[in-house]
Amino acid sequence: MHKTSFTFPEIIDSLKQAVAIVDTKGCIVSVNRVWLQNSIEAGIPESFEWLGVSFMQIYAALSEADGQLPIDLDSVLNGTQPYFRDEIQSSAHRPVKWYLLEASTIFHDDRTTVKGMTVCFTDITKSKMIEHDLMEALTKIRTLRGLLPICAVCKRIRDEHDIWNSVESFLQKHTHAEFTHDICPDCIRRLYPKYSSVLDGSSYS
Incomplete structure (x- = not known):
């Protein structure tokens, strides 16, 4: 052999x-x-x-x-x-x-x-980059799970840099959420009372 x-x-x-x-x-x-x-x-x-x-x-x-x-x-x-x-x-x-x-x-x-x-x-290097991304994701999760300083009047949220953000802006920064804009039935009744009868007669409530 x-x-x-x-x-x-x-x-x-x-x-x-x-x-x-x-x-x-x-x-x-x-x-x-x-x-x-x-x-x-x-x-x-x-x-x-x-x-x-x-x-x-x-x-x-x-x-x-x-x-x-x-x-x-x-x-x-x-x-x-x-x-x-x-x-x-x-x-x-x-x-x-x-x-x-x-x-x-x-x-x-x-x-x-x-x-x-x-x-x-x-x-x-690759594993350190993954570790860095995971730590960033964990920080965002902790931010969303912790106590959020929110303005009692305008409802803006203060971030980790002491900047006041709208709720939409804050969630977009810390999550992958995207927003569409609609009006809920209660706001329609308050802002557009002439449409209240239409809403009351529909299943939209």
Whole structure:
């Protein structure tokens, strides 16, 4: 029977995630094709040499650009925390993209001595957009279910921006409702009394 063997670079190149292998000093020793493609999309020259670059500095820069405090990855490199994940917003892309960063410790065969770590970036932009849309929808639902400040005289409703809206305008902003304009029987009797007899003699009541 023919036995097929695969090299490690072939395996990581087959993944859809951007993958980098980092040594115990935090420097990149290998990256896959998706990593290179993503870096080109972010504006990094294709000729850029990733080998030897400090991943720790890259992560610190990404976290700073995202307005977050960089989390110390030394615990992954020394094996005390074999796995770590974080969501990163990349402003280098237009439009902005979101990535799930996962870092895992690589051990030698003795399972105690650390060899380095694997860093993996997964594009989660679509799921973050769905999450954003769901949060907006939930906010609208909460607005409609909560207490609405309504004027006792003109019946306008104050929205979350302290702007007074007509009932129609408010509902159009917060729901998918559309309005048609009609006059109810009571208003017809009050405004057009000469038609009252017609209404009283019909089933329209």
